[in-house]
Amino acid sequence: MNKSIKAISAAAAVLAIIICAVLIIRQTHEDVMSKEAVVKKVEASYEGEITNVTQSKDKKTYDMTLENPKGTYFIKADAKSADILSMNRIKAMNPSVMTEKEAEQLALERVPGTVKKQTHQNRVATYTIQKKDGKTYEVKVDMQAKAVVSADQISGKDQPKTPITENEAKTIAERETSGTADDADLEESGGTLIFEVDVDLPDDKEATVKINAYTGKVANIVYED
Structure with a gap:
C-alpha cells in the first residue's frame, strides 16, 4: 500500500512540475512581442529599414538586420520590450559622390553666371564661370564632400577668350x-x-x-x- 501511495505521490509531483513548466513557457510566450511590433518600434527609433528578422530558439530575443545610408547593422533586441541589447555595424556604405550636373549646380550657386569651361580630376570638378558683369571665376567642387572648396576670380590676362570679337x-x-x-x-x-x-x-x-x-x-x- 505504501508503495502505491509513494508511486502516486511521485507521479503527482512529476505532473505538477510539468504543469508548472507549461505555465511558465506559456506565460513567457504571452509576454513576447510579435515580430511586426518589434520591427515597428525599432524602425521608429533608428533611421533605416529592417530587412531581416529571426527569433532566437529560446524566444527571448530577436536578431535583426538594419540598413540605412551609413551602412548595415546587426541588432539584437529584447523580445518582451524591443529594447536594443546590442547594435553593431557590419558593413559601411561608401559616401555617395555627386554627379557632374549636381557639382555644376553647386558651383553656380556660389558664383551665378555661365559655365565657360569644365574639367574633372579625381574627385574635384573645376568650373570656369563668367558672371554677367564680365568677371570670370574658377570654382572648384569636391564631389565626394559635396562642397565648394574654392571660388577665385581670374585676373584679366588669365581670363578665357572674350565672347565678342x-x-x-x-x-x-x-x-x-x-x-x-x-x-x-x-x-x-x-x-x-x-x-x-x-x-x-x-x-x-x-x-x-x-x-x-x-x-x-x-x-x-x-x-x-
Whole structure:
C-alpha cells in the first residue's frame, strides 16, 4: 500500500512540475512581442529599414538586420520590450559622390553666371564661370564632400577668350552712336576686359565707346568736341 501511495505521490509531483513548466513557457510566450511590433518600434527609433528578422530558439530575443545610408547593422533586441541589447555595424556604405550636373549646380550657386569651361580630376570638378558683369571665376567642387572648396576670380590676362570679337565691338559702337568705327583696342579695367572703340561721327566729331568684352554691353560713351 505504501508503495502505491509513494508511486502516486511521485507521479503527482512529476505532473505538477510539468504543469508548472507549461505555465511558465506559456506565460513567457504571452509576454513576447510579435515580430511586426518589434520591427515597428525599432524602425521608429533608428533611421533605416529592417530587412531581416529571426527569433532566437529560446524566444527571448530577436536578431535583426538594419540598413540605412551609413551602412548595415546587426541588432539584437529584447523580445518582451524591443529594447536594443546590442547594435553593431557590419558593413559601411561608401559616401555617395555627386554627379557632374549636381557639382555644376553647386558651383553656380556660389558664383551665378555661365559655365565657360569644365574639367574633372579625381574627385574635384573645376568650373570656369563668367558672371554677367564680365568677371570670370574658377570654382572648384569636391564631389565626394559635396562642397565648394574654392571660388577665385581670374585676373584679366588669365581670363578665357572674350565672347565678342573686335568687329562685333565696332558694330555695337556704330549702332550706339550712328557713326563709323575707326579703331578698337582691348584693355583691362578693374579686372575686366574692355573694348575702347573710336568712332567718327557724321558732324566731323569723334566719340569713344567703352564696351564690356564679355557681355557686349556699353559701359560708357565719351563725345569729343
